[in-house]
Amino acid sequence: MGVRRFDIEAGGETFAFASETEPKIAFWLGKYPANRKRSAVIPLLWLAQKDNAGWLSEPAMREVADRLEMPYIRVYEVATFYTMFRLQPVGKFHVQLCGTTPCMLRGANDLKDVAKRMIGAKMHITDDLKLSWEEVECLGACVNAPMVQINDYYYEDLTPESFADILGKLQNGVSVEPGNFVDRLNSAPAGGQTSLTDAGLFDGSRIISSLPNLGGPAKEEASAAPLAPPPEPKKTTLIDAAKPAGAAEPEGERPEEFDPATGKADELKRIKGIGPKNEEALNALGIYTFAQIAVWTPENVAWVEGSLSFPGRIQREEWIAQAIELAQGGETEFSKRVDAGEVASSKDEGDE
Ligand code: FES
Structure with a gap:
């Protein structure tokens, strides 16, 4: 492995974790005794890298060292050893x-x-x-x-x-x-499975896991209904895996996704009609911000409603109008109530 050096100039002088990252930091610190918290150095560096546009600046490493009460050189050693940590800027x-x-x-x-x-x-x-x-x-x-x-x-x-x-x-x-990107299921043989094809051996359930240091969708479990015939080989994606078995591709056009590793996600529960469950489901579809919802076309609305199985609800509850207001930094009557702590989300009013 070659020498890996920091890009001092590009790193600037300061770094701060995003406020949304603090619970993730607490999660990792909670895994170790207080006098062994330096054991969390790799997950904290990973979180710092995510909050720093995909690479580790020297101030970011110092912040991790300060949090873990480690000598700076010890953190530099870890960051320069593991190539999962990048020491110079990268593209989006x-x-x-x-x-x-x-x-x-x-x-x-x-x-x-x-x-x-x-x-x-x-x-x-x-x-x-x-x-x-x-x-x-x-x-x-x-x-x-x-x-x-x-x-x-x-x-x-x-x-x-x-x-x-x-x-x-x-x-x-x-x-x-x-x-x-070929016609096969995960790593099964192209053309279909050749072993373990007895449906009785497999209950059909599939799980996507997520760790708190990943920005992606939370874990979901698909239908546990037994698969009758062996599964057809098909191109499978994370989104496919989150759908119930046999679910058809919804009509309409999929809206552009947002990568929460590259920017700040919004609290979608400030929109009346989006409770914790729907927020999680929207995140799983790559929808994290008011700005995304604010520009949905009718085709996008149809796709999202089809994906989440609640036809007509987005228009009925005026999600887009609310999102436009919130994306511009404004407030709605409902968001004021959430912000004031009167309700956590519309779940308190019967929505999911
Ligand atoms: S050799 Fe490429 S993933 Fe293992």
Whole structure:
């Protein structure tokens, strides 16, 4: 491993964790005795990296050291040793491209050519600040080689064409669901499962887990109904996995997603009609901010209502009008009540 140095100049003088990160920090500190809190150095560095646009500045490392009462040099040692910590700025979408043997044998070098052509040299950031890339060692998804990790998610079974398509879409503000990009279920054989095909061996349940240091969707459990026939091979995504088995793709157009690792999420429960359960469901669809909801088109509304199975409710409850007001820093009668602590959300008034 080469010498890894901090980008002192780009890091500025100060760093502060986002207020939303504090509960996550408390979660990790709570896992260790008070006199061993330095054991939380890796998760805290990870959280600091997320709050610092995907890389660790020197002030961010100092903040972690101060929180954990560690000598600065000890934190620098950890951050410079583990390549999961980046020490210079990266693009909004940072690509970690696996170049280790299984991926290399399955075409990683062709993916590298795409990255060089569309992004530039390793760790170069495109002019629009959207993309950067680096080569990394095995990311543990060799069975779906070749693959890349973009921010927190894996994109697997790639070809130069599918990888170029992903990069192009991200650069143009189009979200791309992670997962594998050939017709197979997770890492099952292409063309369908060849073993464990007896439906009685599998209850059909699937779980997406989330740790507090990840910004993504919380865990959800799909239907536990037994699968009658062996599952059909299909392109599966995180969103698909959150749907009940057999759910059809909703009509309409999926709204643009927001990556909470790249900015501040809003408390959607300040919108009347969105309780904790709906907020969680919206987050799982990539919807985190008032600004997103404020620009929904009728097609977007149809897609969201179809996804969450409550037709007509968004218009009826005037989510978009409320979101426009809140996105501009204004207030609504309902948000004032939430802010005053009179209600936690519309769940207190019967909404989910
Ligand atoms: S070799 Fe690429 S994920 Fe393991």
